[in-house]
Amino acid sequence: GGHKGRSYDRSRRDRQPGSHSGGFGGPGPRSRLADMDEDVAMSDNSQDSSAQHRFNPYGRPIRKGGDGRFDRRPGKGGGGGRGGGGGGGFRGGRGGGGRSRSGWFKIPHGKKYDKQWLLTALQNICSVPYRPVQFHVDHNRAHFYVDDSSTAHALHKCSHKITDTDGYKVEVHVNPSAPPSSLVSDLKPEHLEHLKQCMAKRFDGSQQALDLNNIRTDPDLVSQNIEVILNRKTSMEAVIKIIEENIPELTCLNLSNNRIHKLDELAELVTKVPNLKTLNLSHNELKSDRELDKLKGLKLGELWLNRNPLCDFFKDQASYIRSDGNDLPAPIGFDVETYYSIYDSGDRQPLLDAYHDGASLSLTTPYSTQNPSRSSLGEYHKDSRNLRRHKDSTLRYRLLKHTRLNVVAFLNELPKTQHDIASFTVDVNTYTNTLLSFTVSGVFKEGEGKVNPLLKYLKTVQTYGLSTLCHSLCIVNDQLFIRMATTEEIRRAFVAPAPTPSSSPVPTLTAPQQEMLTAFSQKSGMNLEWSQKCLQDNEWDFNRAAQIFTQLKTDGKIPDVAFIK
Amino acid sequence: MATTLDFRTHVDQSCRYSEEFVNIYYDCMDKKRRNLTRLYLDKATLVWNGNAVSGQDALAEFFESLPSSEFQVHTLDCQPVHEQATQGQTTLLVVTGGTVKFEGNKQRFFNQNFLLTAQLLIFFKWK
Numbered sequence: 001g002g003h004k005g006r007s008y009d010r011s012r013r014d015r016q017p018g019s020h021s022g023g024f025g026g027p028g029p030r031s032r033l034a035d036m037d038e039d040v041a042m043s044d045n046s047q048d049s050s051a052q053h054r055f056n057p058y059g060r061p062i063r064k065g066g067d068g069r070f071d072r073r074p075g076k077g078g079g080g081g082r083g084g085g086g087g088g089g090f091r092g093g094r095g096g097g098g099r100s101r102s103g104w105f106k107i108p109h110g111k112k113y114d115k116q117w118l119l120t121a122l123q124n125i126c127s128v129p130y131r132p133v134q135f136h137v138d139h140n141r142a143h144f145y146v147d148d149s150s151t152a153h154a155l156h157k158c159s160h161k162i163t164d165t166d167g168y169k170v171e172v173h174v175n176p177s178a179p180p181s182s183l184v185s186d187l188k189p190e191h192l193e194h195l196k197q198c199m200a201k202r203f204d205g206s207q208q209a210l211d212l213n214n215i216r217t218d219p220d221l222v223s224q225n226i227e228v229i230l231n232r233k234t235s236m237e238a239v240i241k242i243i244e245e246n247i248p249e250l251t252c253l254n255l256s257n258n259r260i261h262k263l264d265e266l267a268e269l270v271t272k273v274p275n276l277k278t279l280n281l282s283h284n285e286l287k288s289d290r291e292l293d294k295l296k297g298l299k300l301g302e303l304w305l306n307r308n309p310l311c312d313f314f315k316d317q318a319s320y321i322r323s324d325g326n327d328l329p330a331p332i333g334f335d336v337e338t339y340y341s342i343y344d345s346g347d348r349q350p351l352l353d354a355y356h357d358g359a360s361l362s363l364t365t366p367y368s369t370q371n372p373s374r375s376s377l378g379e380y381h382k383d384s385r386n387l388r389r390h391k392d393s394t395l396r397y398r399l400l401k402h403t404r405l406n407v408v409a410f411l412n413e414l415p416k417t418q419h420d421i422a423s424f425t426v427d428v429n430t431y432t433n434t435l436l437s438f439t440v441s442g443v444f445k446e447g448e449g450k451v452n453p454l455l456k457y458l459k460t461v462q463t464y465g466l467s468t469l470c471h472s473l474c475i476v477n478d479q480l481f482i483r484m485a486t487t488e489e490i491r492r493a494f495v496a497p498a499p500t501p502s503s504s505p506v507p508t509l510t511a512p513q514q515e516m517l518t519a520f521s522q523k524s525g526m527n528l529e530w531s532q533k534c535l536q537d538n539e540w541d542f543n544r545a546a547q548i549f550t551q552l553k554t555d556g557k558i559p560d561v562a563f564i565k
Numbered sequence: 566m567a568t569t570l571d572f573r574t575h576v577d578q579s580c581r582y583s584e585e586f587v588n589i590y591y592d593c594m595d596k597k598r599r600n601l602t603r604l605y606l607d608k609a610t611l612v613w614n615g616n617a618v619s620g621q622d623a624l625a626e627f628f629e630s631l632p633s634s635e636f637q638v639h640t641l642d643c644q645p646v647h648e649q650a651t652q653g654q655t656t657l658l659v660v661t662g663g664t665v666k667f668e669g670n671k672q673r674f675f676n677q678n679f680l681l682t683a684q685l686l687i688f689f690k691w692k
Contacts, residue, residue: 356647364642366662387580387641397576400644427612430680435650437658437680460660460678464650476647479660481640481676 113164118142121162121170128154187238191226196242198228204561208275209252212239216258230258231285236265244272252278256304261285263294270297280304334463334473336426336440340419344444348412354475355404356464361411361478362400376453379415379446380482407478419444419457420493429460436463436473443485443493454485454493516542524549530562575645583643583659586681591636594628601628606682632668636675639663646680655683 119132130151132144146152152174159172187195198220202211215221215228228235243250250273255266260281269276279300286292286308295303342350365377365384385399401410424442431437441458458481465473485493509517513535520542521531526549538545552558593601602624605611610619611627618627638661646656659679666672 356649358647358649360644360647362642362644364640364660364662367639385642386639387584387643388639393577393580396580397573400576402572425615427615429612429678430610432652434652435646439678458676460658462646462650462658462680464647476650477644477658479642479644479658479678481642481660481662483662483674 125158126154186234194224211254213254214257231260251275254280256280257283259285263291267294278302283307352408356474356476359404359407360402361407363480366483415446417444454490456485457482526562527565579643579645579657635666637663657681
């Protein structure tokens with residue numbers, strides 16, 4: 001194993017009595033008292049590691065199959081119509097809580113080694129198996145806990161028995177201590193039981209999906225004064241424990257909107273929730289893509305990261321426009337919503353920030369026998385680049401816009417548009433350390449409020465970014481294909497999204513609204529919560545809401561939970 | 566070090582390569598389906614309507630599972646991918662569109678995009 005011997009000299013100096021910093025007393029020159037171990041940052045890398053960071057260390061993100069709006073909601077159920085219940089679920093409380101322990105010991109080490117090397121070397125010569133708890137590095141020392149005195153004793157005997165690659169002996173020091181902070185939960189057993197019930201309600205067995213979006217504000221917890229704050233180690237660990245014990249076959253986990261800034265505890269998911277395929281971390285406080293390295297080993301199909309500081313699209317914060325409306329995240333580090341907000345805004349100049357200096361853009365429309373001036377694609381036909389039709393190399397060259405100034409100038413000349421943000425899909429094609437290739441597709445109409453046929457676009461984008469830096473991606477190649485929308489696409493376009501339960505406060509309803517709600521609930525069979533959402537999304541137009549409901553129901557897009565009264 | 570070609574030359578070359586590639590690709594797809602995986606790198610990924618298929622074995626299985634096809638490519642566009650994003654490895658973005666009829670199905674529109682790297686270009690040059 002690798003041995004980082006860089007810090008070695010420092011610790012050697014520490015061996016001289018008297019020069020040891022921060023004397024703490026107790027046995028041995030480097031013993032420390034338990035209370036110095038408050039939530040120390042767990043890191044098994046040295047501070048200035050130059051380790052390579054891959055852009056996406058956790059497997060390829062893919063879009064779930066299907067076009068339904070429900071499919072795109074991370075962590076929530078897909079096509080409905082399946083029988084309620086389904087496999088797994090929260091089992092009844094297992095007997096007993098924690099395991100019995102006879103005491104906690106902490107073992108400080110005098111040097112900073114590669115964690116894996118150190119723990120393996122110790123296990124090789126230690127007479128008993130041990131499980132290191134809360135391994136962490138503080139200054140030059142490595143610390144961990146073990147849970148009983150005989151193990152601690154056995155480890156102590158390993159002191160001076162291992163020689164590191166520099167020829168020095170590894171020292172093992174043992175001290176009694178209180179249990180490490182990681183296992184001291186500030187959630188009492190009865191709180192944990194409530195939390196479990198709360199999580200059970202948010203669990204969809206048919207999808208093996210758990211929705212913990214903004215769990216802090218869940219009425220069940222708030223009413224009991226239970227604080228489940230997922231950016232706190234103890235809360236997150238409690239949640240993971242409950243998942244591990246009750247629903248370890250979980251495949252979708254939604255942790256959005258929980259102010260999460262570190263993923264240390266989530267690393268446990270790799271072993272405890274091995275079937276996890278979808279993880280939604282959108283709308284949190286992740287600042288660096290290095291955090292994502294902690295998820296190494298998770299074979300995710302989808303990872304949602306939008307609305308985290310690490311995804312900031314624009315270099316200039318002032319030009320960032322937050323898009324309103326429904327939260328439909330794109331699973332990449334490129335803010336597609338913002339791009340189209342600007343694209344639709346009437347001034348596309350700010351898109352300059354989205355493109356690399358040397359960017360290229362071209363546009364293609366399908367071959368059409370129609371008179372171009374009559375066709376709705378007329379505005380785009382004249383700039384369409386199609387190598388099947390254009391054989392002259394100069395013309396081919398001219399139709400390719402090159403450099404970002406030319407690209408954006410060209411885009412600014414294209415007609416004003418309104419994209420249906422709710423309908424776009426994003427597919428990641430491939431990625432490397434420096435390249436991310438994806439395709440966005442959706443529908444848009446020209447102009448504002450004009451009755452114009454709908455157009456469908458497919459934008460294939462190559463973006464450049466350095467995965468080692470927390471920099472935004474910029475577009476280097478942009479290929480835009482535009483055609484008429486099909487009747488099916490038109491039917492589904494610009495429709496209010498399907499109702500979903502939310503934890504936002506319920507506004508008080510007027511009497512007519514109450515009546516409408518009761519009637520709608522009766523007719524549709526949906527519970528009041530879902531009926532209300534459907535009506536609200538359709539501006540309390542009963543007939544429109546009913547139409548939408550019927551449509552979605554026929555398409556099998558309403559999950560069973562909507563009908564549970 | 567290789568000489569950097571100017572952008573115009575890149576564009577000209579990429580047009581020629583992409584035309585040749587597309588002819589070979591869809592010919593294989595329609596008539597010599599088993600040869601198709603030879604056009605993919607070992608670690609290539611294909612994404613079809615949101616579903617990813619990676620690696621030679623999975624790709625072979627995937628192509629075998631598709632009914633026989635008749636592709637008509639109506640639109641073709643390509644761009645050289647900026648070298649900074651590819652760390653100097655010559656890469657082309659190729660985008661096609663047209664219609665396809667799979668046996669047993671009605672004719673549909675299709676759109677497809679490819680990222681070609683220099684290895685494939687050499688392959689085509691000497692075929």
